[in-house]
Amino acid sequence: MAEIERATSAVMPSPAPVAVYRGRVLSGRRLRLGSRTSPMAMAQAHLVRDLLAGQVDGLDVEIVGIQTSGDAWRGDLAQLGGKGAFLKEIDKALVTGQIDMAVHCLKDVPGDVPLAPGTVIAAYLPREDVRDVVVFPTGSKYSHLDDLPPGSKIATSAVRRKAQLLRVRPDLHVDRIRGNVDTRLARLDAEQRFGAMILAGAGLRRIGMEHRADQVLSLEEMCPAVGAGIICLHVRETDEALVELARLLDDPVTRVHATAERTMLHSLRGHCNSPIAGHCTTTPDGQLSLLGMVFSREGGTFAYAHEWDTPDRAPELGAFVAATLARKGARAIIDGIPH
Incomplete structure (x- = not known):
């Protein structure tokens, strides 16, 4: 997988020829930028x-919102085949030429x-802050997870967060809640059944x-998801002009970090119900x-690995790191979690 995602890195033209080429080919062209339709996804699309x-004078960029099966479904994502449900329709539009470029959260x-x-x-934008945060309902008397009494209900959409939270606070009840971020926040305030999210x-x-x-969790308290905080641009390999255009937005350091994390994830062969965390x-x-x-799933058992190497590796x-985790029991943990 890392080799597939890095396919353009070794053939990137020098800056001057790229500027001339994209100016000649892309000026006046309409670029259709595909994105999920959630407020957060559309905000990312507008940024891109x-x-x-x-980058190009006269480039007309149209944002094409695409409703995905993952966004429409409110049940367990595993029933739709996992996180790929957030990309399936967008991938189809890209492959068939209905859009020219797709914007994704890399963690999805x-x-x-x-x-x-x-x-x-073709591009990984500079990584944003990867830390998770805790939000309390409007008017709550609490402002820190440690303040919550035993039995409090915590809402989150990620099995990764649930496992790590229960590892240190097994007295809490963690419920998975899906939907757009703004919708989840509205539910948190209106329903008053969760102590925090x-x-x-x-x-x-x-x-x-x-x-x-209300509370920012440290990386020691909550290790992030693989690809957290990274927006990536997905294009057809044959569209050389757009590959080169996207590469102008690529952050080399983020690309290297993403490659290490996603190689680990791919080697572990986890599924959407596997609580896996990674940070490079x-x-x-x-x-x-x-x-x-x-x-x-409940955080009681876990495997941990931390290794170092040079940036070119x-x-x-x-x-x-994936092999080290496997030796420490990660494969058995993943296999023991229902898909």
Whole structure:
């Protein structure tokens, strides 16, 4: 998978020829940018539209909202085949030429299946803050998870968050709740049945709701999802002009971190109900640092691995961390969780 996503990195033209080529081919062209229709997804699409339009004079970027089966479904995603339900319709539109480029949250791109044939992730935008945050209902007397009494109900959409929270607070009840972020926040306030909700801080910021974050969880308290905080651009490999245009927005450091994390995820062969966390960073001395964790559903059992390597060996680092996790029981943990 890492090799597929990095297919364009070795053949990127020098900056001057790229500028001439894209100016000649793309000026005056309408680029159809595909996105999910949730407020957060559309905010991301508008961000990407503005960034792309700023690269080529006269480039007309149209945002095409696509309702996905994952957004329409309110049950367990596993019944739809996992996280791929958020991408299936968008992938089809990209492959068939109904759109020219797709905008995704990288964490929503499945790690256990390859990209759609003939497509490539051409750009990873600079990574945002990966930390999760805790939101309490409006008017709540609490402002920290430690303040909540035993038996309190916590809402979250991620099995990863549930497992990590229950590992340190087994006295809480964690319920999975799905839907758009703004819809979930409205339910939190209106229903008053949850003591708190855990969300991605970056998602709140993208929809202008960062003021709702009452507590920011440290990376030690909540290891993030693989690909957290990264927006990626997905294009057809044969559309060289758009591949080159997207590459102008690519952040090399984010690409390296994403490659290490997603190689680990792909090697673990997890599914949508597998609580897997991973985070790659660059240390002050220039080394890659990759932390990987695999949890049982309730967090009682987990495997942990943390390894380092040089920046040119991101795929090898990802594979090594996955192998280390497997030796520590990760495969048995994943196999023991129903799909």
